[in-house]
Amino acid sequence: xxxxxxxxFIITVFRQIITFPAWWYTQGLALLIIxxxxxQVIQLKxxxxxxxxxxxxxxxxxxxTFVGRILSFIFRIFIIxxxxxxxxxSLGLRLVVVILYIFFPIFVIYALxxxx
Amino acid sequence: MPFLVGFxxxxxxxxxxxxxxxxxxxxxxxxxxxxxxxxILAVVSYLGLPLYFIYIFISYPDRLSDFDQLIFxxxxxxxxxxxxxxxxxxxxxKNKNKKIKSTPPLxxxxxxxxxxCIDSHFTEELLHIIDxxxxxxxxxxxxxxxxxxxxxxxxxxxxxxxxxIRLAVNYNKIQRVINQIIKDFHENNDRFNIKVLFHKAFDxxxxxxxxxxxxxxxxxxxxAIDNPVKNILIDLNIREGDVxxxxxxxxxxxxxxxxxxxxxxxxxxxxxxxxxxxxxxxxTPLLDRVGVDLTHQAYSFYPMIDREEEMKRxxxxxxxxxxxxxxxxxxxxxxTKIIEGIAQKIISGDVPxxxxxxxxHTLSIGKLLALSQGGRLKDVINQLTYEIxxxxxxxxxxxxxxxxxxxxxxxxxxxxxxxxxxxLENRNxxxxxxxxxxxxxxxxxxxxxxxxxxxIEEMDSNKTLQILQTMAPYLEYEYGVFITYQALPKIVExxxxxxxxxxxxxxxxxxxxxxxxxASQKIKLVSRELVEQELSxxxxxxxxxVSDYESKILINLEKLIYKKYINQKDAVSSIASALRRRRxxxxxxxxxxxxxxxxxxxxxxxxxxxxRLAEVYFGSSDKMIRLDMSExxxxxxxxxxxxAPKGTGSTDEGxxxxxxxxxxFSVILLDEFEKAHSDILNIFLQIMEDGRITSSLGITYDFTxxxxxxxxxxxxxxxxxxxxxxxxxxxxxxxxxxxELNKYFKPELLNRFDNIIIFKPLxxxxxxxxxxxLLDELAERLSEKDIKLExxxxxxxTLAKEGFNPTQGARPLRRVIQDKIEDEISxxxxxxxxxARDKILLKEDLTIEIIPAKHYNL
Numbered sequence: 001x002x003x004x005x006x007x008x009f010i011i012t013v014f015r016q017i018i019t020f021p022a023w024w025y026t027q028g029l030a031l032l033i034i035x036x037x038x039x040q041v042i043q044l045k046x047x048x049x050x051x052x053x054x055x056x057x058x059x060x061x062x063x064x065t066f067v068g069r070i071l072s073f074i075f076r077i078f079i080i081x082x083x084x085x086x087x088x089x090s091l092g093l094r095l096v097v098v099i100l101y102i103f104f105p106i107f108v109i110y111a112l113x114x115x116x
Numbered sequence: 117m118p119f120l121v122g123f124x125x126x127x128x129x130x131x132x133x134x135x136x137x138x139x140x141x142x143x144x145x146x147x148x149x150x151x152x153x154x155x156i157l158a159v160v161s162y163l164g165l166p167l168y169f170i171y172i173f174i175s176y177p178d179r180l181s182d183f184d185q186l187i188f189x190x191x192x193x194x195x196x197x198x199x200x201x202x203x204x205x206x207x208x209x210k211n212k213n214k215k216i217k218s219t220p221p222l223x224x225x226x227x228x229x230x231x232x233c234i235d236s237h238f239t240e241e242l243l244h245i246i247d248x249x250x251x252x253x254x255x256x257x258x259x260x261x262x263x264x265x266x267x268x269x270x271x272x273x274x275x276x277x278x279x280x281i282r283l284a285v286n287y288n289k290i291q292r293v294i295n296q297i298i299k300d301f302h303e304n305n306d307r308f309n310i311k312v313l314f315h316k317a318f319d320x321x322x323x324x325x326x327x328x329x330x331x332x333x334x335x336x337x338x339x340a341i342d343n344p345v346k347n348i349l350i351d352l353n354i355r356e357g358d359v360x361x362x363x364x365x366x367x368x369x370x371x372x373x374x375x376x377x378x379x380x381x382x383x384x385x386x387x388x389x390x391x392x393x394x395x396x397x398x399x400t401p402l403l404d405r406v407g408v409d410l411t412h413q414a415y416s417f418y419p420m421i422d423r424e425e426e427m428k429r430x431x432x433x434x435x436x437x438x439x440x441x442x443x444x445x446x447x448x449x450x451x452t453k454i455i456e457g458i459a460q461k462i463i464s465g466d467v468p469x470x471x472x473x474x475x476x477h478t479l480s481i482g483k484l485l486a487l488s489q490g491g492r493l494k495d496v497i498n499q500l501t502y503e504i505x506x507x508x509x510x511x512x513x514x515x516x517x518x519x520x521x522x523x524x525x526x527x528x529x530x531x532x533x534x535x536x537x538x539x540l541e542n543r544n545x546x547x548x549x550x551x552x553x554x555x556x557x558x559x560x561x562x563x564x565x566x567x568x569x570x571x572i573e574e575m576d577s578n579k580t581l582q583i584l585q586t587m588a589p590y591l592e593y594e595y596g597v598f599i600t601y602q603a604l605p606k607i608v609e610x611x612x613x614x615x616x617x618x619x620x621x622x623x624x625x626x627x628x629x630x631x632x633x634x635a636s637q638k639i640k641l642v643s644r645e646l647v648e649q650e651l652s653x654x655x656x657x658x659x660x661x662v663s664d665y666e667s668k669i670l671i672n673l674e675k676l677i678y679k680k681y682i683n684q685k686d687a688v689s690s691i692a693s694a695l696r697r698r699r700x701x702x703x704x705x706x707x708x709x710x711x712x713x714x715x716x717x718x719x720x721x722x723x724x725x726x727x728r729l730a731e732v733y734f735g736s737s738d739k740m741i742r743l744d745m746s747e748x749x750x751x752x753x754x755x756x757x758x759x760a761p762k763g764t765g766s767t768d769e770g771x772x773x774x775x776x777x778x779x780x781f782s783v784i785l786l787d788e789f790e791k792a793h794s795d796i797l798n799i800f801l802q803i804m805e806d807g808r809i810t811s812s813l814g815i816t817y818d819f820t821x822x823x824x825x826x827x828x829x830x831x832x833x834x835x836x837x838x839x840x841x842x843x844x845x846x847x848x849x850x851x852x853x854x855x856e857l858n859k860y861f862k863p864e865l866l867n868r869f870d871n872i873i874i875f876k877p878l879x880x881x882x883x884x885x886x887x888x889x890l891l892d893e894l895a896e897r898l899s900e901k902d903i904k905l906e907x908x909x910x911x912x913x914t915l916a917k918e919g920f921n922p923t924q925g926a927r928p929l930r931r932v933i934q935d936k937i938e939d940e941i942s943x944x945x946x947x948x949x950x951x952a953r954d955k956i957l958l959k960e961d962l963t964i965e966i967i968p969a970k971h972y973n974l
Contacts, residue, residue, distance in 0.1 A: 004141065004142065004145040005145045005148045005149050005152070006149075007145075007149075008142075008145050008146040008148070008149035008150075009149035009152055009153060011146075011149070012146070012149050012150050012153050013153060016153065016205060020204075020205065020208060023208050023212065024204070024208065027212075027216065028207075028208060028211065030216050031211060031214055031216065034216065045465055048473075051473075061398045061399075104204070105204055108197055108200050108201055108204065109201075111187075111188065111193075111197045111200075112194060112197040112198065112201070
């Protein structure tokens with residue numbers, strides 16, 4: 001029995017090593033992208049940038065005075081700007097994560113074998 | 117099942133897995149190897165890097181700043197990278213079973229297949245268990261024992277363990293029993309086809325829309341087809357339905373857990389800021405003081421179940437531009453839950469545009485009144501509606517709307533109504549009110565008529581059970597108890613005896629109460645027995661053993677009644693045999709336990725027999741509801757009985773309904789039945805026929821646990837004459853039915869009675885026996901004061917003579933005892949001539965002699 005187990009262990013390890021890249025760059029990558037995409041959707045919902053742009057001229061907190069309108073227009077511009085920055089930065093970060101994911105195994109292999 | 121036709125006709129089933137010895141050994145070895153590999157991966161992933169860093173810290177404490185050197189060029193740097201590689205492998209191992217698209221249910225998968233290999237749809241866990249059990253079987257076991265071997269291996273699975281805990285089965289005990297049975301198994305002629313079992317498991321998975329065949333499906337198959345495991349479980353009082361019920365419950369709660377986890381993970385269930393997303397709302401300090409922001413609290417609500425239809429309807433109405441909605445339903449149908457569900461949907465953003473980014477706020481009229489003490493109510497209301505209007509994003513929830521609109525302090529209601537109506541018309545507010553049917557019908561006013569009604573129905577037993585199953589884990593956590601599967605249907609079943617709320621609230625409340633009791637008594641398991649025991653206490657009857665208890669009584673009914681009842685042998689035996697007949701039939705359960713008409717002159721023991729029956733059958737004479745039908749001679753008196761008709765504004769439910777509500781298990785005695793108005797007789801006809809009645813408030817009450825006894829003097833003279841002529845009981849009954857009773861009762865009513873029972877007048881000897889019983893009762897009461905009562909036979913004779921009256925039967929007897937004996941004794945006790953431990957003797961002339969005991973001067 002133990003010999004059979006050892007035999008299958010060797011086979012398992014070999015199979016894992018050989019099939020690893022196939023999984024990492026197909027299913028694994030897809031799972032990562034799906035996860036990031038869902039996070040992105042939630043973030044878009046929370047930032048509500050499009051709604052903010054639609055309500056650009058709506059005064060904040062029901063301050064319908066002239067000054068209130070002006071102030072809130074300016075303020076909304078700023079906040080929309082801020083939201084856009086957050087959006088771009090987070091998109092960028094997500095992209096970086098994907099790139100890191102793609103190159104990391106190659107890097108590890110290089111680090112292990114590249115110098116020998 | 118249309119599906120099965122396709123299944124049988126068009127698809128051929130294959131079983132690819134080889135089950136010869138070598139294949140099994142190889143598969144098991146392979147799984148062991150994989151398990152070892154997984155363990156190595158986990159250990160290296162968690163420990164590798166920390167150990168490497170410890171090594172670095174110890175070896176090169178002065179070179180920590182050249183980190184890159186240490187991980188690239190150091191002598192053992194390769195260990196670091198190997199560990200990193202292992203982590204990558206470990207990530208894969210952890211995620212390899214996650215699918216990009218979720219696996220479709222098998223029923224969908226097989227739709228367009230011609231051939232299917234079922235073992236490829238078995239889970240890894242199940243395949244492993246099958247292999248292990250097949251390996252066990254190789255030790256020369258016959259096929260018939262295979263289910264037991266498989267079952268023994270299945271027991272090691274976590275899901276199966278949960279299943280048996282939910283079924284309140286002692287896990288260790290069942291394992292011991294199985295081992296014993298396997299050891300003692302004798303070969304017999306039964307045949308068992310293993311493949312049939314596997315096919316059944318597959319079939320079950322397909323029918324129940326499961327994605328794969330797992331251990332639970334295999335367990336379901338084991339109880340679905342004939343085999344020793346099924347028999348063992350039946351002996352443990354577990355049926356196929358129980359197992360599949362628990363499995364459905366396990367899947368459903370897994371689904372809810374998964375959803376909740378996902379919502380938490382992706383940030384939907386979060387606390388919300390007072391300010392809405394678009395910053396268009398304003399602060400509402402006053403509203404915050406008189407109500408609660410539901411959207412703010414939505415993250416903490418229990419999930420909403422089974423109200424998707426109603427929710428859809430509400431959203432449709434709001435989308436169509438109607439901004440006012442009244443949810444109409446009885447107390448307890450879950451209107452509050454629906455409102456909370458809307459709040460949850462707003463938080464998740466899963467709502468139509470007009471609800472997007474709104475705040476849901478309740479308004480407590482009590483707080484409003486408290487706030488405006490000092491006569492500023494109108495100002496406060498003005499301020500409040502101003503705030504709401506200004507904010508423009510408020511969904512105002514007004515629970516019990518009609519009562520809010522009928523507050524009559526300072527015309528507050530009128531002001532509030534006008535202002536809210538105004539806001540509604542200007543679309544500054546969305547109003548969601550709630551009301552029950554009765555108050556909604558009576559409510560008048562422009563606000564209510566401007567709002568769209570939505571009916572919320574009471575939940576049926578199935579849905580209520582589902583609610584209980586969803587609530588169970590929360591309550592388990594809250595009270596630190598464990599709820600078994602069988603407890604829940606029992607709660608739903610027994611909750612019909614309590615009418616405080618509609619379903620599902622009634623059942624949830626009972627479950628909560630039982631959990632509370634269990635927690636306070638440090639009982640870990642909320643079982644069916646505990647539920648029965650606690651509910652019996654709540655409704656005052658041993659529900660738990662209704663059947664055992666009842667059959668014992670039924671067998672000994674005559675004996676029990678005669679303990680304190682004299683003669684009327686025909687009456688007693690026919691009532692007993694009628695009850696036995698009714699109860700041993702496979703009962704439809706839709707009629708009262710028994711319905712009897714007692715005929716006979718006064719004072720022969722008709723009422724007393726009803727009382728005895730209440731004592732014997734239901735345990736106490738308090739369980740007798742006595743209605744004097746001579747009070748119900750007018751058609752209007754119906755309202756005293758079952759409440760005023762709808763729409764009259766009265767919430768009085770009527771004497772009969774109130775009594776049965778309080779005591780669903782009781783004898784209902786209708787004295788002088790013939791005097792009731794025919795409309796009222798019709799009500800009883802309905803009760804006797806259907807075993808239920810709907811009160812004027814629209815609630816249905818159950819009479820299936822009552823015994824209805826009507827007494828009547830109708831035809832008493834005729835009856836006595838016929839008795840004197842020596843006619844037989846059946847003859848008398850026929851004559852009375854056809855010539856006397858039909859003057860008062862319709863034939864269908866007479867036919868509804870299980871039995872018409874004739875009471876004979878009493879003779880002197882019987883009255884003497886009754887006198888004895890009454891004296892014994894008195895002696896029993898006196899013995900509580902430690903006074904002993906003795907009486908001579910002559911005294912009984914005198915008593916019977918004085919208390920007997922041919923026209924009134926034994927009725928005067930009690931009076932005589934009261935006047936002549938009881939009064940005398942109480943005088944003696946008050947004058948201290950009679951003390952505890954004294955003995956009294958009742959003499960022939962009914963005078964009392966005291967035989968004093970020796971008293972100590974203390």
